[in-house]
């Protein structure tokens with residue numbers, strides 16, 4: 365298929381140069397960007413008054429957790445988990461996970477996310493939902509062994525089952541990730557197994573690290589070192605690791621993360637809502653650490669809107685440091701696009717010839733996005749996910765003029781409502 369998007373404001377290349385141009389997509393790649401392209405295409409999209417942007421990459425979420433949206437808010441972390449989240453999660457069957465993931469994916473597509481990194485259980489359902497919806501998905505089974513050998517073997521079995529399922533699916537958009545949950549929930553034996561298997565299979569790893577003060581304390585008491593030092597001494601940290609949160613980090617840990625080429629995924633909404641803390645963004649950036657952006661699960665956000673997440677990053681670090689020059693719009697926009705692509709080793713995240721066609725069209729014909737002055741500023745500070753009008757992933761139009769073409773949205777909304785009404 366070929367698509368020609370005409371007359372838009374194109375956010376071009378890694379430097380985010382805004383140019384008035386057309387974008388021509390052939391197959392799954394961007395073939396040409398230029399003024400007045402006179403090329404016949406199977407599909408022509410008029411983007412007058414609209415912005416052609418790279419799609420957003422949600423580098424850390426738990427998509428089926430939309431099933432838990434609004435279940436309980438405003439509680440201390442342990443009470444929230446023990447009294448609400450975990451009891452509900454114990455009731456979730458594979459079918460529930462499929463429908464939950466589908467709802468989450470529809471929400472992501474509608475708000476301009478073209479790829480996401482996920483960690484949960486019954487992940488085969490998430491893979492199925494991603495394949496049907498046409499989104500790019502990096503899927504991990506969240507492993508927790510708490511030092512128990514029997515549990516470890518069961519978790520390893522689940523992980524290998526997902527790996528096999530995704531290999532068999534043989535989709536160009538769906539990739540397997542190893543997903544050890546965190547250093548405080550996984551034994552050194554399990555973490556070492558993951559590293560060995562990742563090296564052997566050339567698959568990447570996602571994990572949570574240093575999210576709360578409490579878990580850092582736990583690790584220090586148990587192993588006599590900080591979580592990042594602990595992981596580093598296991599030989600776990602390499603450039604194929606995408607680690608979520610990184611809120612409580614020492615200077616020494618930041619140095620190690622930079623040296624090993626680990627990507628840290630910032631989740632500002634979740635960190636604020638759960639009262640976890642403020643990530644040392646400036647220090648990490650100065651050290652040269654690749655910082656991507658994620659929404660985390662909808663239970664602690666409570667949506668999957670990457671455009672909203674960009675604004676939150678910027679505002680959080682400005683007020684926390686009493687410095688309005690920090691987390692500027694361009695830096696934050698790169699976190700949500702090209703830095704995420706770098707973490708995934710994905711040839712997307714920027715609009716340029718030859719890159720994968722993961723593109724969104726954002727409608728600027730709206731009062732809150734006029735006058736058109738600084739496009740990047742408008743997207744980060746004024747827009748929200750609802751302004752995304754068209755989403756193209758891997759050269760396929762997945763949403764057009766606000767309508768998801770791949771999935772019956774109404775059916776998914778109804779089905780999720782029924783599931784949650786029955787489970788509560």
Ligand SMILES: [Zn+2]
Nearest residue numbers: 572608660661
């Ligand atoms: Zn998470």
